[in-house]
Amino acid sequence: MLDKKIAQKIADEVMTSLGYNINVMNENAIIIGSGSSKRLGTFHEIAMFVIQNCLTYEVTEEESKKLQGVKPGINMPIVDKTGNIIGVVGITGDPDEVRNIGKLVKMTAELIIEQQETMNRFYSHRNDKEIFLNTLISDQMTISQKEIVDWGKRIGYNMENRRVAIILNFGSNHQTLEKGFLERILNQIKMSDKHLKDDISSVMSGGFILIFKTIKETVPWAIEQSINTYLEEIIRGYAKDLQCFIGGYYPEIKGYLKSYRDAYGLYRSNVYKKDQFVYFAHHHYFWRLYSQLDPEILTLTIKPYLQKIQSRFGKGTEDAMITMRKIFDYHFQFEKVASDLFIHKNTVIFRKKKMEECLGFSLKCSGNNNLLFMIILTHYEELNKTVDQREDRKDGSSVF
DSSP, X not given: OOOHHHHHHHHHHHHHHHOSOEEEEOTTSBEEEESSGGGTTOBXXXXXXXXXXXXXXXXXXXXXXXXTTOOSEEEEEEEOTTXXXXXXXXXXXXXXXXXXGHHHHHHHHHHHHHHHHHHHHHHHHHHHHHHHHHHHTOSSOOSOHHHHHHHHHHTTOOTTSEEEEEXXXXXXXXXXXXXXXXXHHHHHHHTSTTSOTXXXXXEOTTSXXXXXXXXXXXXXXXXXXXXXXXXXXXXXXXXXXXXEEEOOOOOSTHHHHHHHHHHHHHHHSSOOOTTOOEEEGGGOHHHHHHHTSOHHHIIIIIHHHHHHXXXXXXXGHHHHXXXXXXXXXXXXXXXXXXXXXXXXHHHHHHHHHHHHHHHTSOOOTTOTTXXXXXXXXXXXXXXXXXXXXXXXXXXXXXXX
8 A cells, every 4th residue: 555655755756856746646546645735635537547457648738638637747557566556656747758767757666665665564573573572571471372482483483492581781870772772783783693583682662682592502501601602792892881681591481581580680780790791690699589588578687787887887888888799709809809999908808807796797708697798788789779870860860
């Protein structure tokens, strides 16, 4: 079907290139695109004849006076890829003068329509894929697993293949990036031979790229090897601003949501480290443990410890907690902590000792109290992150 927008585009582009007035009629011989706005919406008698007989018709000056809504010129059928007539394009002018460019006008019109149909199919497929992806990761799936499998097959995906979720974040502090910018990056990623046709990918409304990457083996170390190989080229191109969060593998259709939750949980957490670009869920299951804690435990156990730390350290609480985080990150190697924070090793040891005195228990490389303190530390970081986000909103920046 030929719509008004495309018809006017044909008229405008041909007129700009050739300088002749163009009329474009739909399958009912109504002018829906023209260089003369007065003629829009009027019936074109010769166009109806062209549609009914599938032929080119030339109208002389004398003949035009006897016909309804017709001027001298040449009228040609517009034929789609299936051979159906979907409209007529007419060139106003003396037939002897415009006859030689008639084929060019007809070809241009059909080319514009074909390009538009291609774009429509592209956007339709992309929109369908976005809806499909959002359905896969929905908490409340309203269709059956069989319907998901059939839907995937319809848009070109074998849902029996194994996949894991990858979130690619190209902005620091979860800032929202322009969708067009992310789409350009995703298009570049798709050009790599490591990105398979069966990999499901899309730019998500949250401001990141989501890829369900096809894998062969499902054991954690094999997933790491496969995904690291896939990400090599991407990291080289975007290492400055890129973090990659990879969920675990889970079977069946419901496994997509679980894998996405793994990746999204990492993306929303505080696991970011300097010079680290890739985070696998199976290395960070502590975050899931923390997120599943009963709020009552946080209120009755963790919060009192945190209040005690803040009371003891005062304005130095932030420095103390950052130091403790580094101590755990570097597995109690105080020299590395000191080097990273640009402080003396003795300062690291002093802060750790003061923290142990405050808590009333010791912290060792393999101590049983480490889990409790890590929950305290994580809760502190989560509270700080929430405060920072509120401040960002006050400043007018976008946070989600």
